[in-house]
Structure formats: structure tokens, C-alpha cells
Amino acid sequence: MRSKRWILSVTGVLALSPLLAACGDDDPEEQADDPATSAASEEPSESLATPTESVDPVETSPTESETTAAGLPAACDVIAPIDVATAYGATPGEGSIGGGGYSENDVEWQTDNCDFEAEDFFELELALAGPDDFPAGFTCPLQTDVASTVKKVKVPGADSASWEVSDGQPFEGSLRVCTADYVFDLTLEFEEGYQHEGDPQMQTIGLAQVVVGKLG
Incomplete structure (x- = not known):
């Protein structure tokens, strides 16, 4: 009886293997190897790609009381x-x-x-x-x-x-x-x-x- 339970346990593990393999598709290492996934992660966001506007300094003229x-x-x-x-x-x-x-x-x-x-x-x-x-x-x-x-x-x-x-x-x-x-x-x-x-x-x-x- 004892040896039969061990065989059933092994059989159960083997039966679950396809399910574990299917779940393994979400593995991070496999995503890193996917070219489409890598390209998406490297694309900059729109906010970073938009350059900021530069503001030119405002020139001021001397007042009447400063120079003639x-x-x-x-x-x-x-x-x-x-x-x-x-x-x-x-x-x-x-x-x-x-x-x-x-x-x-x-x-x-x-x-x-x-x-x-x-x-x-x-x-x-x-x-x-x-x-x-x-x-x-x-x-x-x-x-x-x-x-x-x-x-x-x-x-x-x-x-x-x-x-x-x-x-x-x-x-x-x-x-x-x-x-x-x-x-x-x-x-x-x-x-x-x-x-x-x-x-x-x-x-x-x-x-x-x-x-x-x-x-x-």
C-alpha cells in the first residue's frame, strides 16, 4: 500500500507539469528575451520626449534717472x-x-x-x-x-x-x-x-x- 501511494504522487506531479509550463509563459526572463516586449520598455514616454521651452531673458533699458x-x-x-x-x-x-x-x-x-x-x-x-x-x-x-x-x-x-x-x-x-x-x-x-x-x-x-x- 505504501509503494502505491508514492506512484500516485509521482503521477500527480507529472499531470500538473503541463499546467506549470503554461503558467511559465509569464516568466520575466522570457519577457526580457521577447523583442516586442524589449522595444516597448525602451520607448520613452511622451512627457520625456517633449522638449521644454526655453525663455529668453528680457532686456531692460536704463531709466531716465540713470543716464542721459x-x-x-x-x-x-x-x-x-x-x-x-x-x-x-x-x-x-x-x-x-x-x-x-x-x-x-x-x-x-x-x-x-x-x-x-x-x-x-x-x-x-x-x-x-x-x-x-x-x-x-x-x-x-x-x-x-x-x-x-x-x-x-x-x-x-x-x-x-x-x-x-x-x-x-x-x-x-x-x-x-x-x-x-x-x-x-x-x-x-x-x-x-x-x-x-x-x-x-x-x-x-x-x-x-x-x-x-x-x-x-
Whole structure:
């Protein structure tokens, strides 16, 4: 009886062999040998195959307060309220950015301006220009002497300078300073009835030295 049970057991194992062989079709090693299966596993997914878009950097331009034509600094970056107060003895508010066009003695040019006001005392304007601001060619324009008096003065560091004082009241004086790289005007105007202490011409020349020193 014992030997018969062993024979039946072997027979059962043999009978199950085809079923085990059928199940063996899912064996990982056999799938790895299948060319179709290998190709499918090596194909990249759509998300990996799609290239990412590159974003070009955005170029920014300097603001008006950073530079002017010919690489000169903006007028309001050249002098500050403390410089004006040191020159004339009254502290103005912060400089106001502006600009304008000039036409004198058949010469036209553009300027970058900075305006200061000491309320009830005076107004001061710095008007700065470089070679590119003169369409017909860079030059040192002569100040107009109509209803005013113009005389040459000296400003250390400048090639030439002139001081113009308008006739009548209230007082208005303008100092023009020229170098090989730039031209600037410092225009000083007193408020009606203001009694200024000191010499406006010499005070304005002193402020012009500050401007020349900062422009280099």
C-alpha cells in the first residue's frame, strides 16, 4: 500500500507539469528575451520626449534717472539739495526731473534738467547736455545778450564759461560752462521781494565747480 501511494504522487506531479509550463509563459526572463516586449520598455514616454521651452531673458533699458545721452549721468544725479544749500544758504526740496530744448544764436540742442526750489527764496535749474544732444554738431553756444549782460568768467576744470544777468527785477542769472565732453547751464532766479545775501555770481561758480568735479 505504501509503494502505491508514492506512484500516485509521482503521477500527480507529472499531470500538473503541463499546467506549470503554461503558467511559465509569464516568466520575466522570457519577457526580457521577447523583442516586442524589449522595444516597448525602451520607448520613452511622451512627457520625456517633449522638449521644454526655453525663455529668453528680457532686456531692460536704463531709466531716465540713470543716464542721459553720451553716457552722462542724469542731471538730478549730479547735484543734491545739500549742494544747493551749501552754495546759496537756503535748503531747497528734492530735485525735479525735467528736460527741454534750447535755441540760441542759431544753435539748437536738448538738455536733461533738474529743478530745485527753495520756497520764498529762489529757484535753481541745472540743464545738462552732451555731444549727441546737438543735431548740427557739438559746440559751446554763446549766450544771448538781448535784455541782459553777458561776461566771460573762469570755472576751474572748464574750457570756457560765461555769466549772464537779465535786466530788471527779480534777479535772474545763468552760468554756462563748456568742456570737450559736455555743456551745462546753472540758472538762478530769485523770488519776488527776496533779499539775497552774498554774491550770486561767485556762489554759482562755486556750485559749478561741484558739477564739474562730479562729471569728471
